[in-house]
Structures are given as structure tokens and as C-alpha cells.
Amino acid sequence: MRLLFLMFWFMLQLFINAQTLFSPNKNLKLIFELNKDKEPIYTLLFKDETVIKKSKLGILLKELPSFDNDFIIERYESTEFDEVWKPVWGEVKEIRNNYSELKVTLKQNKVKGRNLILTFRLFDDGLGFRYEFPSSRNLHYFVVTDELTEFNLTEDHSAFWIPGDYDSQEYKYTLSKLSEVDALKGNNANEIGVKSIFDKYGVQTPLMLKTSKPLYINIHEAVLVNYPAMHLLIDAEENKLSAHLVPDVLGSKAYLQAPEKTPWRTIIVSDKAEEILMSKLILNLNEPCTFEDVSWIYPQKYIGIWWEMHVGTGSWNYSDTNNVKLNQTDWSKLKPNGRHAANTKRTKEYIDFAAKHGFKGVLVEGWNVGWEDWFGNWKEEVFDFVTPYPDFNLGELSEYAKAKNVKLIMHHETSASVANYERRMDEAYRLMNKFGYDAVKTGYVGRIIPRGEHHDGQSMVNHFIHTAKTTAKYKIMLNAHESVRPTGLHRTYPNWLANEAARGNEFNAWSSGNLPEHETILPFTRLMGGPMDYTPGIFQIKLDYFIPGKKEQVKTTLTKQLALYVTMYSPLQMAADYPESYERFPDAFQFIKDVDVDWDDTRILKAEPGDYIITARKSKNSDNWFLGAITDEQKREFTISLNFLDSGKNYKARIYSDADNAHWEINPMGYKIGEFIVTSETSLKLKLAESGGTAISFFPATSEESSQIKKY
């Protein structure tokens, strides 16, 4: 009888063509089915309420029958997975990877001898799914012309969005209903110049949605490998999002060979905004690291000859001519403009500063020839990555840094001339090894060469991974700017410390800048896929200090800049200002010197996208904790429990906060520092100015400190 029932149930399943999957804690529910056209459909519910309505899946092929309809389910496989793994570096010491998986093997009536596999992994915090193309008799080489993945929403949700753009993510975020998205509107101009907005209704991922409930829904992808980036196209009438893949120069999306898997499409769901930031779903979907030796990889804080060029007191270029040629120009004969920052003397000053204050790395931009005409000319042979300017002595500085136990950080601005970079890569990394550089910051400012390709296309995606693999061969760490936005690959390539791939702090130096809310949004969007080299830590907020009449300023208070070291997670953090700025405020600078970049534990205490974030983190292999609290253009007050601290212990809390009359525009640099003894029982009152912040270090207090410092 039982057997009959099972058989009936099994056949019923096949007949219904629907399968259900639950997350381990049962809060999330996935339904998979085929509709009447035998198209694959998925639905996602959170606590029994629909999050994603019935949404299609499918892949269109070039000159081959598409994976679109006419499907038959060959079989289902369900598995459970639960393990704990340790990242090489990260926000936490251990990560639990716990999911229920449903694997659906499909075939189609119209094509024999090939399958499509859909894999769904349901975690407590969200869903990941991908397409898999097993090697089969009738599927070898194929070209994807479109992906039909939909995300059908229940309402016209609010979204924190930036325009879908094949080449740039350097936009300010807009908060609006999906139906009100207009990617083409003027105020979305980024000041970089290479824009490839594809549609008025096109937006990028990670996309942060907030429903009316509110429910928080974050859409992105994981494991972007050998495939173009996924953008989203909004159908305002249907409240529908569709995948929009970035095309190559010929209009195709991906050139694939079975067996192959697409990236995971990820939907993180929670009724608590904090849990969005805590999610490890994207990392959990990524492949483990396979490096045998990771001893050469280390999180670090660094300073650099960099901000002065953005501010304008220094230049990347050595000379002010606008026409130079590698292998032809006699660099020693160029007339120096007197503003070239990357010179031997200045670099030694930075090395001295780094050594004095415990910074491991010193980045130097503008050290190598080619900057005179690097931008806007679509120049192919733009940099050689090995020839220094006449005033930058590689050997001398290599010795000097070594003697001071400081590492120079290499800079490879490629000007998006990628073929040139790939040709010269090995030689450039060999030079790094020779002169003791173990980390490189790359840049891709400009239009891609090979001409016609996009930063977010399949070939560029593969280039960035190629760079991560090649640097790893040379035991070099990587920080890639103007790259495709990350999707968790730093789990697999832990030398890939960070990317930019968003509008960073630098925009404050020479453009309309970043809005006060910017840093309260980025962790909910850009940082979902991986760390960002945001380059915080600007103390001299108003830049007319450096150039009289200069109007630009960073749109935060000074202590918000400190708090960013905690709220903007990255294993690579820059103290971005001129050393001279830090020398003027050594007490505030102490926080940057103290804060860690690698963590055993992280707590998102309070967070609301676009409004505020309060994060606490525990230092790696240490009892120290750090807290960062930031707000948008509104001043705010919070009462925070310190129950994350070890109980029964005294901590010395050094609190860096906005002065009472601080304001990002009126008095951004007003701050105060107080020191108190606290315990896990303490409740702290935080008072944040407009675009203000509070940063706190918690060190276990000695008995002497416990008696001498007053209790909070």
C-alpha cells in the first residue's frame, strides 16, 4: 500500500511537473515547475508570502534550437549540504554553508541528445540558481544570444539603483520605485566619460529592493566566470526584471563549450536589513580556494601617492606634453612640470610615514612613463609597466622600502588597453618580483581595446580572472579598479583582495562628489559581491585647503571617515589623505592606526539602506573590537548595546565622534574623542551629525586602565 502510495506520489509529481524545495529553517520556499508551454518556471516565497512570482528561465542560442520551451523533466535530485569553512581572510572566522539543493535535469522534445540542468540552492538567507550544460551528443560548442531569466516581483518595489551600463558602475545611487527608473536622466552622469547605458529601464546588480512590508530583496550573481555580467531590464508594467547580458562586439553574449555552467543568479531575502549585510550566500556559492600556499597573502592598510593627484596638487604625468610614444620618446629630455608626485624623494617621505605609523603598504601612482597622453585617446601602446620616469628610482626605492620593512604597492593603470596589458603582464610581474612589490593596483579607465568590447563582457570577465591567476603565479596580491563588479571569486582567488567597480571616495575630489547617503547604500549593493577599495580616511574634508578656491569636499564628517573602516569591509584599506593631514590630527589618526583589516567576527547592529549602518567587528586572533556607525544627510541618535563584547571583561572604549556642532558641510572636521571603560552590559548613546559617524575601538582594559579611566 505504501509502495503504491509512493509510486502514486512520484507519478503525481511528474504529472504535476512541480517540485518544492525548502531552506534549512523552512522560511524560504522554492517551487519549480513547467508551465503549459513547457517552459521552466520558478517561484520563491518567504514565510509563505510570495517574493518572486512565477518567473521564466531559459537560454537562447545562436543557430541552434534554444533552451526555451518544450521541456520534459528527466529527473530530480535533492540534496542537503551543511559544512563550516574558514576563509583565508574575511569578516568572520568561520562561515557555515548550509543549503537544500534541487537539481532538475531537463530534455526537450525538439532536440534529442542534449540536456539542460537547473540547479537551485536554497539557504536560510536566500536562493541561488544556475544553468548547467552537460557535455552531450548534441551539445558541444554553442553561442548564447540571450538569457530569459526573469525575476517577477509582486509589486512596484523601491530600489536603490544605478544605470545598467556595459562599461561603468561609477554612478550615484538613486532610490525610486522600479517603475520610475530612468537610466538616461541627466543627473546620472558619471564624470568618467566612458558610458554604455543600454536602456532607460536598465539597471545593474547588485540591486537592493525594499518592499512595502518591508522585505529586503537583493539580486546579484555569484561565480561570474566565462560569461558576461548580468544586468537587469525592468518591465514597469509587469513589475518584472529580466536578465540582460552584456554583448560582445558582434552582439553575441557568450561563447561556450559544454560542459559549462552559468554564474549563479542570487536572490537574498530577509525581513531584516541587517541580515542582508550578514549574508554569506554569495561566498558560499563560490568554489573553495585551491592554492596550496596562501602564506604570501595578507590583508593590509596602506597609504599612497594618489590623493594629491585627485585633489590636483600633484600630477600623474611627469611632463605636460600631450604626445608621447613608448620606445620613441626620450623621457629624460621631457620638460618636468614640477608637479610630478611620484618621485623618489616624495616616495621616501611616504615610506618613512608608513614605517613610523605601522602601515605595510605604500602605493605610488604615476611612477611609470606614459601618463602624458594616457586618457581619452584610445591609445593601445599606452603603458609598458616597466619603465619609470626619470625622477623615480626603482632600485633605490626598493632598497629603501626593504630597509624600513615597508612594501611598495605597484600601480598598473592599463587605460583599458587590455591586449597591451596581457602582452606585457609577465614582464611587469617579473619586475615586481625583482623590486620587492607584492601587491598591484590595476585600473581600466577608458574604452576597452580590443575595440568594441565592454568592461562587463565575457572576454573582459575572463581577463580579470586571468589577471588574478597570473598575479597568483607570481605571488602577487591584486586590487582591480574599473573592473567588472565582484561576485565572490575572492574565495577562490584569495590574492584578489579587492576591486573598485563603484563610485569611490575619489569622486569627491573633482566632481559633484558622493552624496551623504552613498556609504549607507554601498554595503547593500556593491559590497554584496566582494570588498571595495573605497579609499576612506580623508581628514582634510574641504579641499580649498590645498588649492584656494577649490570648491570640492568630501561629503562626510571626519569621524564618519573613521567609521568607514568598519562599515565598508575590505581586507585592503587605504589611509587615503596626505600624510600631512594625519600629522595635523594625530589623535583622530590613532583610530586608523589601530583598526584591523581582518576579522574573526562581525555584527551588523543596525542598518537601513540609504540611512545608516552600525557595524561591530572583532579583530582576528585578538580580543579587540571595533565599531563604526554612519548616517546619511540626517543627523541621528542611537542607543547601542555592547553585548557583543565578552562578558565579565572590562574594555577601554575610545570613542571618536562628531563634535556637537559638526555637520558635513558647515563643520565637517569638528570631532571629539573620549575614552571610557565599558563592558558587555553597557549601552552606548551614539550621536551622529549630518553625514556623520562614530568610530570606536575596544581594547581589553588593563587593571590600571580599569581603575584610572572613568566608566561609561
Added chain:
Amino acid sequence: MRLLFLMFWFMLQLFINAQTLFSPNKNLKLIFELNKDKEPIYTLLFKDETVIKKSKLGILLKELPSFDNDFIIERYESTEFDEVWKPVWGEVKEIRNNYSELKVTLKQNKVKGRNLILTFRLFDDGLGFRYEFPSSRNLHYFVVTDELTEFNLTEDHSAFWIPGDYDSQEYKYTLSKLSEVDALKGNNANEIGVKSIFDKYGVQTPLMLKTSKPLYINIHEAVLVNYPAMHLLIDAEENKLSAHLVPDVLGSKAYLQAPEKTPWRTIIVSDKAEEILMSKLILNLNEPCTFEDVSWIYPQKYIGIWWEMHVGTGSWNYSDTNNVKLNQTDWSKLKPNGRHAANTKRTKEYIDFAAKHGFKGVLVEGWNVGWEDWFGNWKEEVFDFVTPYPDFNLGELSEYAKAKNVKLIMHHETSASVANYERRMDEAYRLMNKFGYDAVKTGYVGRIIPRGEHHDGQSMVNHFIHTAKTTAKYKIMLNAHESVRPTGLHRTYPNWLANEAARGNEFNAWSSGNLPEHETILPFTRLMGGPMDYTPGIFQIKLDYFIPGKKEQVKTTLTKQLALYVTMYSPLQMAADYPESYERFPDAFQFIKDVDVDWDDTRILKAEPGDYIITARKSKNSDNWFLGAITDEQKREFTISLNFLDSGKNYKARIYSDADNAHWEINPMGYKIGEFIVTSETSLKLKLAESGGTAISFFPATSEESSQIKKY
């Protein structure tokens, strides 16, 4: 009075806007002028008869005023040049570079602050001219959208042509009037598969023209660097040829930065066909070699595991699966097909054969993984150039070859996946250094990746040069197949021994083959720009010997195959057949063993394009001479004076000739060998069969030989 006259004359010149230039021997005359639209015009006369009628020059730019009309002559400069230089290797020991040069500096009314320079060099054997863009206030970065260069002919000349094609030159030649050219006609199918014929009236260079007089006119280019290849478009009504540059994926032709120079457009003229073949104009226009050390470069003869794959008894691929992936496939688990020729045992046999018979090099194709699905899939990650198949032992063969004083020649078939090759290049060359390979044959079969680019476009032109430079860094010699056709750059990069870039001997193995006239045309066309790795020396002419029922054959007699070593100049010559074929005919093989590949002197005794070529060459640093005579489908007889030999000396002439009843189709392998004493006074009678040939070695005779061997 004289001063007045000079001023008048000078102003007259400017007023006339015409300048005249004579070649050193005055036979060639160039006239440069501006027409009524102030367009630059050139005319070329040979012995007072017009060769090129008034023809326009000009360059069209993208989004900038073009260099097309409205010109003013700023100044003229005339110079004479006469020097003798020695090539690192070549057809002759010394080359005289003697020309009159006219440099015209132009400006335009419509654009201030920029110039165009036209440089004409007139040699006794022809004209070279190019455009130069000096660095100027108003010219830095610019994009060429078209070149207006014309070659206006006086009549509807006969031409030996192949279709203009952005990706292939592997066509049979057609002889027809220019007005009858039809590049699209079916019989011009090349059996390679990647065709990009651009126009019914489009043809390639080198283009060999024969007028009714007859005058011989050869149009090509020299120093093709950082520019796309020039094809020609015929205007049948006007008897006009126009330059047609190969576009990039976006439709532009060249991305340039001033200062820049275009390639030289070359027009070689003579009333003697032999002088076309003797011309050194293209080499003379090229830049001298700047390598400090050339000791690692040497001309050579080689054999190889190669022909058997074209014939079909062996395969490149190890296994017959059609779906493999680098870094994923377990090659040791593949099922060997039993026909993989590049295995350790077979390679040792070739090494033994090479050592026994004095061949320096052994090429091995199919040694590395990836051949299972390399062709037709537009696969990017196709080869890694470092992983051998399970049956090919790199280390063991490296030792074996070394012990026998033989060099293995590396093979890098790129499958036209150029970005992949550039990424892997350094590692691949390091492997070559490690295992003692000092020469590499590259291949570019397929559609180019970066997708959308062409074999003949600017970026590919630069890739081939990049490869020559990079191999030189590793002291590696280069033989590039399916590359852009050469333009004399082997003067500058003498490690770049040869290219294919035309329809080679291999086509005889698996297609309709090469016509009997093919080899009498190639030196007048393809070889004008540089040596060709034609891979001659097939003894077993009919291939059903190897595969019963196989219809293909080489379309020449055996002794024509011998003669090719002399008539088809290359510093790199293959004895292409199976070693077993040579072992069957050791007496004929002796010629291949004896013939040199580097020369002190060359005489074109008699030549007519499409009909016959008779060439004699003197061995480098030796008194030996070699003669090769070939004919097309017609049998021919010649009387040849041996007055090129040193007078007053006896030579032992070993004459390898067609048997009396030889015929390329009926009895291709019938040959006879005779030995005679000859002197510079001797007249030899040559009797060539249909598509036949005669090969002769001349060694100074010892007194013993002089008395024992009979006089001719």
C-alpha cells in the same frame, strides 16, 4: 640675371606645382604635382613611356579634416642615397641600396598646424612611396578610414591575381585581364574555410602585371607596421587600381598617433621578367636589423612529422573525441586513436633520420594537447602550448635530440585564437628554451579571436611583429603560417625566417591541389615580400601509395620538386616527404642533402611568370653553385649558358632531370641523374617535362674527377 632666372624657375616650380625625380640610371621618372583641386598626383614613366598615369594620393580621417585636397606645397627636399649593406642571410651576400628621393612637405588651407609628408624613393628597378604624419600642433591621435592611393594604368593589363581577402591568401592564381577579374567566382574557392572576400573586383598584393609591350609591373608594399594590409580594388572601366585597406571590427582602418609613417607602396618595373625577381627594392626600403647579436639565427633545412597528417596516415589529434577542455580533460584517460603521429618513438625515428642525413631541424606537429576539437569551433582556450600528449615525452626527446646534434622545431598552431596565444606566449617560449627548441612554426588557421578582427587588419599585423620581437627576446627563430603576407620585415627581424601566407605544397594532399603553373607564379607574387616555407621535396608524388584509392597527387614531377629548392627562395626549407620516401630514392635525395639555404649570389637566368623559372645560386662562403629550372603544364627546352660559374675552373655538375617520358600526371616520378664536367663556357640543354624540372649541383671538380668524369 642668373639669380632672377633661378627665382623665376623656383617660382615656376611652385606655380606649376610639379616636381620630377629620376632613378639613378634615369630609366624611371616620377612626376609629382597638385591637380586643380590641389590633390596630390603622381605619375611614373619607364624609358619615357607612362607606366602609372596621373594617380591620386590621400588619406581620409575619421571626424577630422581629411588629407585629401586643398594642399599647398610647403617645400621639397631631394636627396640621393647609395650604400651597400649585407643581410644576415639572403639570396645574395651584398645588396646595393641606391635611390633618388623626393620628399614633399604639404599643408592644407583648411587646416592649420599640421602637415603631410609624401616621400618618393626611385630606384633603378622601381618606385616606393609613403605617407608621413609628423607630430604637429593639430595632429596627434587620428583614425584612418580610407586611403585614396591610386595606381592608374595605361591599359587593361594582364594580371596574375588572387582574390582580395581579409583572412586568406591560399588561392590558386588566375591569369586574366584586370577587367575580367571576378574574385567571387566559384573556382577561386580555397579549401581552408575562412574567407573574407570583400569585392568582386578586389585582388591582393603582390600583384604581378604584364602589359602588352611586355612591361612587367609588380605592386606591393614594404614595411607593413602598425597599419592594415593593402589590397587593391579594380575599376575595370578606368584601368585603375585603388588601395583597399583591411578594416577592423568597427570598420576603421588604422588607429595612429603622430609621428607616424604608412608602409611604402611599391611599384617594381622592368622590361625583363628576370629583373622583377632580382629586385631588392622591398628589402632596401626596410629598416636595418638592430639586434646586437645574431649568432643564434641560422638558415636550415628540416624534416618533420607533418606530411603524414596532410596525407592522412597520421593525425594531429591523439584521440578521436571531439570535445576537450584545457585544464579539465584528463588526457591520460583519452582513448588513443592509434594514428597519432607525434609520439616519442616516431619522433626519435625522425631525429635519427635527420642526424643521418645532415638535417638540422625536426618539426613535430600534434605534440601538444587540444587537437581533438581545434578547428571550426572558434574556440578561445584551444591550446596551451606547454602540455604534451601522453605519448610525447618532452624531456626524453630533448635529451635524444641534443645527443644527436639535432634541433626539434616547435609547433604553435594558435587556431587564430590570438589573444590566447599572446597570454601564453612567454610561458611557451620559456618551455622552448628549457627543452632546447630554438625555432617555432606558428599557425593561424581559423577565425581570429579577438572576434571580428581579420588576419590582415592592423591589430593582427602588429601581433605578427610582436611575435617576431618576443621570439627574438628568447633567441627563437620564427616561421609564421597563415600570417599576413610579408613585406620585407625580415631585414629588421632576421629571426623571422619565413612565412607561409600563400597556397603551399600541402594543398596537394587533400584538395584540388596546386596547378602546374603555381610555382612559376609564386616568386613573382608572394615571394616578392619575403621567403615562403613552401615545403617542397615530395618524392612520392601520387598519394594512393599511402592510402589506396586516394586520388590526390602533387602536380609536378619529382625533379621539379628538387628544383624548387633553388627557384623558391627560403632560408628555411623542408624536406617534406616521409623519410621512407627519401630512403627509396637516395640518389635523388642527394640533391636535397647537398642544396644550400643561404647564398652569396643569385642569377635569374630565365623567367616568365606563369611559364618557367631558371635560377642559379652560389652557396654562402663556398664555390658551389646550384641551379633549378621549372616549367608549368607545358614541357619546355632551354639552352642555358653556365657563364655564372667561375671561369677557368672545372665543376662537377650533377644533373637531376625528368626522365624522357616523365609527365606530372602520367609518370611524375620518372627521373634520371647524370654527372658531367662543365665550365663557365658550357651551354647546357635542359629538357623539362610537363610540370617538370631540372636541378643541378655544381661542385668544383677535383683533378681526379676532372679526369674521370666525362665532359658535358
